[in-house]
Amino acid sequence: MALGIVRSQQEYVQSGSTRSVDYRLKQLELLKAAIKQHEALLIEAMHKDLRKSEFEAYATEIGFVYESIRYISKHLKKWAKVKLVRTPLVHWGSKSYIYPEPYGSVLVIGPYNYPFMIVMEPLIGAIAAGNCAVVKPSEFTPHISAAITAILRANFKEHYIAVVEGGREATSALIHTPFDYIFFTGSIGVGRIVMEAAAKNLVPVTLELGGKSPCIVDRDSDIELAAHRIIWGKFLNAGQTCVAPDYILVHKDIKESLVARMKDKITAFYGDNPQNSADFGRIVNERHWERLVGLLDLDKIAAGGDSQRDDLYIAPTIMDDVTWDDKVMEEEIFGPILPVLAYDNLDAAIQRINGRSKPLALYVFTTNKDTEQQVLERVSFGGGCVNDTMIHLTSPHLPFGGVGASGTGSYHGRKSFETFSHMKSVLKKRTKINWSFIYPPYSLKKIKLIRKVMK
Ligand code: NAD
Numbered sequence: 482m483a484l485g486i487v488r489s490q491q492e493y494v495q496s497g498s499t500r501s502v503d504y505r506l507k508q509l510e511l512l513k514a515a516i517k518q519h520e521a522l523l524i525e526a527m528h529k530d531l532r533k534s535e536f537e538a539y540a541t542e543i544g545f546v547y548e549s550i551r552y553i554s555k556h557l558k559k560w561a562k563v564k565l566v567r568t569p570l571v572h573w574g575s576k577s578y579i580y581p582e583p584y585g586s587v588l589v590i591g592p593y594n595y596p597f598m599i600v601m602e603p604l605i606g607a608i609a610a611g612n613c614a615v616v617k618p619s620e621f622t623p624h625i626s627a628a629i630t631a632i633l634r635a636n637f638k639e640h641y642i643a644v645v646e647g648g649r650e651a652t653s654a655l656i657h658t659p660f661d662y663i664f665f666t667g668s669i670g671v672g673r674i675v676m677e678a679a680a681k682n683l684v685p686v687t688l689e690l691g692g693k694s695p696c697i698v699d700r701d702s703d704i705e706l707a708a709h710r711i712i713w714g715k716f717l718n719a720g721q722t723c724v725a726p727d728y729i730l731v732h733k734d735i736k737e738s739l740v741a742r743m744k745d746k747i748t749a750f751y752g753d754n755p756q757n758s759a760d761f762g763r764i765v766n767e768r769h770w771e772r773l774v775g776l777l778d779l780d781k782i783a784a785g786g787d788s789q790r791d792d793l794y795i796a797p798t799i800m801d802d803v804t805w806d807d808k809v810m811e812e813e814i815f816g817p818i819l820p821v822l823a824y825d826n827l828d829a830a831i832q833r834i835n836g837r838s839k840p841l842a843l844y845v846f847t848t849n850k851d852t853e854q855q856v857l858e859r860v861s862f863g864g865g866c867v868n869d870t871m872i873h874l875t876s877p878h879l880p881f882g883g884v885g886a887s888g889t890g891s892y893h894g895r896k897s898f899e900t901f902s903h904m905k906s907v908l909k910k911r912t913k914i915n916w917s918f919i920y921p922p923y924s925l926k927k928i929k930l931i932r933k934v935m936k
Contacts, residue, residue, distance in 0.1 A: 483615070483658040489640040490586035490613035491661070499583060499611040499641075502561050506554055508608050508637075513550045515636040516543065516601075519628060523597060526624035530596065532763040532793075537718060542598040545875070549602055552877045552894060553609050560898045561611075571934060574911045581902040583611035584685075585661030590652060590675070592667045593621035593765050594721040594815075599689075600629060603664045604642070606897025612662070613641050617655055620648040621765050653678075660684055662901065666723075667691075669813075669886055676889075687890030687900055689723070690883055691813045694840045696726035696870065697830065697856060699847035700734050706868070707846040708742035711819075712750060714844075714870030716797045719762035720817035724842040724864075724871050727814050728803070730830050733823040740801055740821060744784045747797045755785075756794050763793040764816060770795065773816040776809045783821070805833065827852060831859050839863075839885035844870045863887050 499505065516523070523543060527533040533542075561581055568577045587607045591600035596619050607614045616633060618626040630644045637643075645651055656663065656678040665675045666689040679686045698707050715725050731739050751758040764770040770793050777786060781803060785796030795817050803809060803820035810820060824830040834840070843862040847853055853867055863883035864873050874881050874893070882891025892900045918927060 483645065483655050486615055486639060486643050487586045487658055487660055490615070490643070493613055493640045494583055494585045494611070499613065502558050505561075505609055505611055506557060508641075509550050509554050509605065511636055512601075512605070512608070513547060515632050516546060519632050522628050522631075523625070526622075526628045527597065529624045530593075530622035531718065531721070531765060532761075533718065534760045534762075536760070537762070541718070542595055545598050546601045546605070549605050549877065549893075549897075553605055553897065556895065557609050557898070560609075560895060568908070572908065572910070574914055576909050578907045578909065580905040580907060581610065581898070582905050584901060584903055585612060587612045587614050587662040587664060587901060588617065588655055588658075588660040589614055590617045590655070590663070590665045590667065591619050592723075593619035594718060594723065596622040596625040597629065599666050603666075603687075603892060603897070603901075606892055606901045607662075607664070608642075609898050610901035612901055615643045615645055615655065615660070617645050617647070617652055620646070620651075657681070662686070664892075664900075665689065672888075687882070687892065688888050689881075689890075689892075690841065690886065690888040691723045691815065692838055692841050692883070692887040693727040693810075693813050694724060694842035694844070694862075694865075695834050696729050696844040697827075697846065698729060698731040698735065698739055699827070699845065699849060699852045700732040701849040701852065702735070702846040703848065703868075704735055704738050705742055708739060708746050710846075710869050711844075712743050712746035712797075715819050716747070716750070716761065716817055717871070719764060719795070720797075720819075721762070721765065721815055722871065723815075724874055725815075726819070726842075726844055726870050727840075728810065728820045728822060730822050730824050730834075733825050736801075736821065736823045740783050740799060743799055743819070747784055747799075751797060755797055756787075756789070756792065761797065764795060765793075767793070769816065773814070773818060776814065776816075776818055778803075778807065778809065781807075785817070827855060831855065834860055839883070839887055841883040841887035842871070842873075861885070863891075 524538045527538040564579045566577045568575050589603045600616050600618050618629045626646050633644045656675050659682040663679050663684050663686045669690045672688045672690045751761045755761045774788050781800040783799040783801035785798035788795040798818045800820045803822050839861045841863040843865040845856045866873050873879055877894030880891035880896035881893040882888050
């Protein structure tokens with residue numbers, strides 16, 4: 482079935498229907514109008530699937546997507562232009578161009594944590610670049626998956642934009658289909674499966690994965706501000722954010738003060754009992770709830786620690802005096818548990834981070850330029866912030882993606898257009914002159930000349 486859709490989409494792209502920028506702009510406009518029409522349904526679905534508050538549903542998913550459509554639509558004409566580039570002197574009489582062209586039919590696979598935004602954001606890039614797409618939303622958020630399906634099916638023909646719902650089996654069939662591009666967001670383990678399947682058909686991939694993103698809090702930092710911004714970033718969407726600070730590495734001299742302030746911030750944001758707060762989300766399902774509860778070490782709880790299975794609730798939790806060998810430090814947490822580790826020496830802390838997989842994000846809180854420079858220059862990570870958490874991903878001017886195990890490729894803003902475009906290089910040569918120098922027979926004179934020209 483998937484193969485039939487791919488073929489019809491490839492034909493549609495080859496027919497030239499998606500070529501014109503006006504066509505693409507109209508489709509983006511149509512997508513935006515369709516989302517606007519279904520806003521209430523989407524907000525309700527996000528509440529049902531993840532107990533997302535209306536504010537978070539709008540700010541991190543729906544509004545985010547509107548902004549992206551607005552920004553990309555504004556710049557698309559310029560980006561899509563054929564670009565004249567320089568030509569080396571040896572090719573005198575020629576002109577060189579880059580033609581951005583669509584790949585064809587692209588597959589977009591999404592995760593459960595921002596189940597709407599993370600399929601729409603790549604879809605916007607795919608449309609902008611003139612592709613057709615098949616969207617596969619996460620099965621763990623069934624209400625959102627149904628809403629996405631309703632929105633796309635009501636507004637787009639399958640030979641242009643199609644949706645496939647389902648779990649592992651459905652996705653497995655999709656990734657083995659010869660799409661022209663696969664854009665996957667999800668866990669490292671599944672990313673590996675996707676890349677392997679894509680390799681069999683030589684399909685290019687973008688992998689937006691996860692991992693453990695460190696947050697360093699230096700002795701020379703504004704502790705109050707750090708606490709505020711860390712607690713916000715960690716407990717948004719109940720910690721189920723790919724770029725949430727996974728763990729804190731704090732200088733030992735200020736650890737106590739930071740932990741105390743972070744506890745205060747939890748209360749300030751979510752009240753004395755976060756379970757009653759309309760602004761605190763829930764874990765997506767029992768499997769993940771169980772996994773997370775299994776990470777709690779009751780002897781190390783500094784705040785929170787309580788949980789309730791039938792409500793899929795885990796309190797915003799701080800674990801203090803955690804060591805690198807604790808279970809909570811093995812894998813990406815992806816939930817409302819914040820381990821705090823102390824460091825004495827920045828150099829050793831950096832070495833610890835560099836001893837693990839390259840993180841998707843890294844945050845450093847410091848007012849010391851040397852500390853900032855050390856961290857930024859010596860640690861490789863996807864992207865991050867100095868003195869804040871997570872907000873780098875909201876800028877369309879910053880390509881968003883991982884490095885190493887945290888991902889391959891990036892998107893957002895112009896990078897989304899480029900990711901979904903093949904940049905076709907063309908050299909146009911004049912026909913009046915045909916310089917015989919490069920053609921055989923290769924005389925000694927020619928050999929001497931080539932050595933002079935290419936040195
Ligand atoms: P996941 O890898 O379990 O699932 C993602 C998608 O893959 C789903 O649509 C699912 O149906 C499909 N899938 C699952 N098992 C499969 C299999 N065996 N074969 C083929 N397809 C399969 O990820 P998740 O649990 O939904 O999301 C959480 C993860 O995603 C975290 O690791 C998080 O860091 C990461 N994430 C990354 C980003 C980013 O932008 N880098 C954003 C959000 C989430």
